[in-house]
Amino acid sequence: MNSIRFSRWFKGPPILMSPQRVQPQRIFKRFSSTDGASDGESRIRTLLNEKLCPSSLRVIDVSGGCGSMYQIVIKSKLFQGKNTLAQHRLVNSILKEEIKGMHGLNLLTEVDKESSKDSAMSEEH
């Protein structure tokens, strides 16, 4: 059987060369609610609001407006009962088309643990 072997780094100590200047993990660029939001941010925001009814959502284009890299921080009740991977997969599936055009995505999900019975608010936004 022909086996495809992908070119592979031969195992060796993963020593990094010189200490790289690591980018800060989160780049916060605060824009006012809708002013200055790029089209990409609005689209993503709309999709996530529709499908996940998040209790908190932050979508920031961290590529300087190019739409190539986004940071998304989202908290939703719909994440209840899902582990982190499942939460991320859910967001990935909602944003599938958008992600195709992105270079990268920095995603942070959080479960909104508040039970719907306790909350007097409607889940509809």
Next chain:
Amino acid sequence: MFRNSFKLFGNQIRSLSTQTRQALELAVKEDPVVLFMKGTPNQPMCGFSLRAIQVLSMENVATDKLATYNVLSNEELRDGIKEFSDWPTVPQLYINGEFVGGCDILMSMHKSGELHKILGEIKALAPTKPEGETAGAN
């Protein structure tokens, strides 16, 4: 065996060819910890891949338990792994053949200690030398 290039099969380019799938299935099981990244550990080609390898380095993963694959070296690998994992981005980490996540998940698991626990359970951590204390018995 190292093969840098291979042809896509036929004119029908299905999103993930059987052979690629089989090769990936083998690759993720061959080593306890497998990272698909852009570039190599000594020369990561992307900030997220850099972070991923840094996390593994900080966790002190044993070098004989870790394999990395450079998706930039091969287009079919690059596209194939996304299809295979059903995950749109690279880097991607597999532990014992199971997909764990990308850079974000890795970092949060590292912070929470969960990653350390999992790596310890599968005995993928390099032994740390005791500092200043003598071992009980030689």
